[in-house]
Each structure stands twice: as C-alpha cells, then as structure tokens.
Amino acid sequence: MFSLGLVINTCKQPEYLARVLGALSRQISAPEEVLLADDGSGERTRRVFAEWSAAHSARAEHLWQPHEGFRRARILNEAIARARSEYLTFLDGDTLPHPQFIADHRRLGRRGAFIQGHRALVKERAAAWFGLDQFGRDRRRALWQGQLEGLKHAFRWPLPLLRTSSSLRGIRGCNLGIWRDDLMRVNGYNEDFVGWGREDSELAVRLMNSGVRRLDVRGRALCYHLWHTPASRAGVPGNDELLATAIAGCAIRCANGVEQHLDKHDAHPPA
16 A cells, blocks of 8 residues: 655645545545745744644644745645645645545546546535534535535445546646655656746656656546635746747656755655
8 A cells, every 4th residue: 555645735725725634634534745835924824833833743744835826836846745645636725635535545546647636616606604613514515505516426336437638628736646756756846837837737748758657537536626716817828838849849847846845855765
C-alpha cells in the first residue's frame, strides 16, 4: 500500500476551511499527511489549522505565502516540494470531501495514471450551513431544498465508472490524485500562471504528454463545492495563451516549477 498525502489549498476562507477539516476528521481512511497550501490567509486560518493538527496524528504542515495576486500554482508547488507521501490528492479549501473521499482515492490510485474526480455544487443558500452537521445529513437537506447542482456527482454509485480520457474538459484541481514522482517529472505546476484559471489544465497537458494517462472517475471520490463570490477572471486571457502554448508545443516540463522550492524544503523522499 502506498502513502497518501492530502494537499488543501486555501485563501482567506477560514470558516470554509474549518468545515473541510471537520469533514476530513470523519474520513473512514485518514491520509498520512495533510499539507495546507495557503495563499496569504491571516491568523484565523492559522489557528483553525493548528487546532485541527493538534488533535490528529497525521503529519500536518502549513505552507504560507503573502497574497500578491492569485498565485495558487506557486503555493501548491511549495506543498508538493514539502510532501513526503508517494501519492498526493488535491482538494480546495472550499470543497468538502465525502466520508469515503480518501479511501476512494487510495483504491483508485494506479501507476501510470492520474485520477480526475468531480464535484457537486452547493448553492448560495445552503452554503451557509452545509458541512456543519457531523452526522452527514447535509446532502439530503440540500437536495430537498433544491440547493445541490450536479446531482450525478453528489452520491456514490453502486459501482464506479472509470475511463481513460485525453480531453481537458472537466479538469479541476479541487479533486485530483497524482503520483508525486510524476509531478516531479513535469516540474509541478507552472508558476507563470498568475490569476484565476487554467493552471490545472496546463499541468494535465504536460502529464499526458509525458505518458501519464488521465483516468476520469464517476461515482467515487466525491466532494462538495461551497458557493462563494467568484474570483476575478481578469487573468484568464493571458493564462489561455500559456495553455495554448503548452498544447501547441507538446510541452512536458515547465521552466518555472516545483524544483526551485526543493532546496529550501530539503526535498524529503517519499515515506
């Protein structure tokens, strides 16, 4: 069995992060380590994560950078550099994992592939309370109130559907499972991406160009994205150009990636 680490990225959403960590406490299978990739949050976020970490046995580490625009790619690379696990699962700090999220990713992970899971959307009204019920009745309540979107991703299926895909459609970093050595081979996230959008798709392009298959899963590895005010899309045109360049050039590695963070984090080998 391989070691699994969970990387959670967050930016100034301590209340949502507390719910994500609460859902993580209710997993039937715990990760070996939890790394918080924090893009400039304040003291409340630090305290929420410190309190959670103190109550759990998994290795936990808080990676922080000052908020100087949307630099998600950079802080995720900091977490990847610091990770000790063989396999990394990625989750957004406003996206709650199903109780079997980690267990499902453990079962799904296989060499030569990365796993793309999906999410259900929790609408604005339900986002005020979704995830606060420790008995997990939120999904039914949100369903009855018409506050769940993407129902096919909201409930586990009797059998999962797992298929190979070369498409970029549905690539989202809120629910990814990737072998750490595959990430290192392509040099992690491309930190030229600043501003919301496309950094996950460009990473997927390089992974697939390097021979790593995309395995798309339905009915397993579920998570629930809490509504929030959308981030600015001002950086999308420039990020679209970066993505197009990677596709046209059949890129495998990026220049501005994770390797620059390894020395300062002393590059831990997999656990």
